Structures are given as structure tokens and as C-alpha cells.
Amino acid sequence: GQQLNQSPQSMFIQEGEDVSMNCTSSSIFNTWLWYKQDPGEGPVLLIALYKAGELTSNGRLTAQFGITRKDSFLNISASIPSDVGIYFCAGQGQGGSEKLVFGKGTKLTVNP
Amino acid sequence: KAGVTQTPRYLIKTRGQQVTLSCSPISGHRSVSWYQQTPGQGLQFLFEYFSETQRNKGNFPGRFSGRQFSNSRSEMNVSTLELGDSALYLCASSLFYSGVDQYFGPGTRLTVT
Numbered sequence: 001g002q003q004l005n006q007s008p009q010s011m012f013i014q015e016g017e018d019v020s021m022n023c024t025s026s027s028i029f030n031t032w033l034w035y036k037q038d039p040g041e042g043p044v045l046l047i048a049l050y051k052a053g054e055l056t057s058n059g060r061l062t063a064q065f066g067i068t069r070k071d072s073f074l075n076i077s078a079s080i081p082s083d084v085g086i087y088f089c090a091g092q093g094q095g096g097s098e099k100l101v102f103g104k105g106t107k108l109t110v111n112p
Numbered sequence: 113k114a115g116v117t118q119t120p121r122y123l124i125k126t127r128g129q130q131v132t133l134s135c136s137p138i139s140g141h142r143s144v145s146w147y148q149q150t151p152g153q154g155l156q157f158l159f160e161y162f163s164e165t166q167r168n169k170g171n172f173p174g175r176f177s178g179r180q181f182s183n184s185r186s187e188m189n190v191s192t193l194e195l196g197d198s199a200l201y202l203c204a205s206s207l208f209y210s211g212v213d214q215y216f217g218p219g220t221r222l223t224v225t
Contacts (some may be wrong), residue, residue, distance in 0.1 A: 041219075042116070042219050045214070048213060055215070092210070098210065104153075
């Protein structure tokens with residue numbers, strides 16, 4: 001089945017630093033999504049990408065849908081303490097009716 | 113608009129028992145998907161219901177089942193609980209079948225002892 005490799009698994013950064021994380025797939029995806037999960041809560045959708053090469057921003061967050069359609073990147077600029085959490089990528093394959101596949105997450109710690 | 117709600121939030125059960133979890137989607141959303149989240153495996157898809165019919169199913173044993181009611185509320189049942197079933201169970205709703213913009217509830221933390 002489809003698998004997503006998300007890296008890095010964890011990051012420890014200082015407040016104000018920029019962050020970059022990525023996801024790669026063994027197969028082509030039609031849609032890429034990025035979620036953030038706070039402790040004790042469900043994931044919250046941050047950014048959705050629907051087209052190869054698409055670059056979308058949401059405040060300090062920017063995500064890109066890779067040209068090969070097998071990868072996606074999420075960047076966070078000028079990190080703040082409330083950026084702490086686990087970030088998940090998710091993708092949907094070409095079938096349109098396929099289930100979402102999730103990466104295992106990147107745990108972000110921001111030191112003030 | 114109220115978000116996705118899940119009840120109960122926390123549950124402790126004994127091995128061999130069964131459990132039923134409930135999910136109420138966002139008003140107007142007709143699709144409900146269930147996921148199991150564990151530290152080792154991440155988010156694993158269980159199944160999706162749309163218009164009271166299971167439309168998609170993940171690779172879980174038959175002990176995991178679900179249903180959806182006419183008001184789109186959904187329940188998930190796990191029979192003959194095993195220690196490995198301890199996890200956070202999340203449901204997510206979307207407007208349409210296989211909708212990618214899924215909105216998650218806070219989850220039910222199930223502990224099996």
C-alpha cells in the first residue's frame with residue numbers, strides 16, 4: 001500500500017528560527033495536506049494543496065506540492081512557542097475515492 | 113458552527129470487553145471517517161461512512177466495526193478488546209465522500225488493561 005515518509009521525526013529549535021519539514025511518497029498523489037496536532041486534541045488542517053507545483057501560504061506557514069507529485073514541503077517562518085506540536089502530512093492518491101494516507105508526524109519543540 | 117464532537121473523551125476497559133465510541137460530525141457533513149492513532153503506527157485509517165454506508169475500509173480485523181445513522185452521527189465498536197487496541201481514536205467529518213478537507217474531533221483515548 002501507499003506509504004508516506006515524513007522527516008524529520010522531531011525538531012528542537014529556538015524561537016524565531018525558520019523550520020522546514022517534508023514528506024515523500026512511493027507513488028503519485030493528487031492532493032497533499034498538512035495538519036497540526038496539539039496535545040490532547042485532534043489534528044487541525046493547516047494547508048491543502050491540489051496541484052503539482054502549487055505553493056500556498058497560511059500566515060507564517062508555506063507549503064508546496066512537489067512537481068513530481070510524490071513530495072511536499074512545509075515551512076514555518078519565525079517560529080513562536082505556540083508552534084509547538086506534531087505536524088502531519090497526508091495525501092490522497094489518484095483514484096479520487098481513495099482514503100487519506102498520513103505521515104508519522106514531525107514533533108516540533110520551540111525553545112523560548 | 114460546532115466542530116466534530118466525540119464521546120466519551122476517555123475510556124478504560126479490560127481485555128476481552130467491548131467498547132462503543134460515538135462521533136457527531138459538523139452540521140451538514142455527510143462523511144465520517146475513523147482513525148486509530150498510536151505512537152508507533154501514527155494515524156491509521158479504519159473506515160469511512162457516507163450516507164449510512166461504509167464506503168472505504170482500512171486493514172483492521174473484523175473486531176472493528178462501525179455504523180452511521182441517518183443524521184450522519186457515527187459509532188465505532190471494538191469487540192474482544194486486546195491490549196494493543198489502546199490508542200487515540202479520532203473521527204473526522206467532511207462534506208462529501210472521500211473529501212480531503214477533513215475536520216477532526218478531539219478523539220477518544222481508549223486504554224485497555
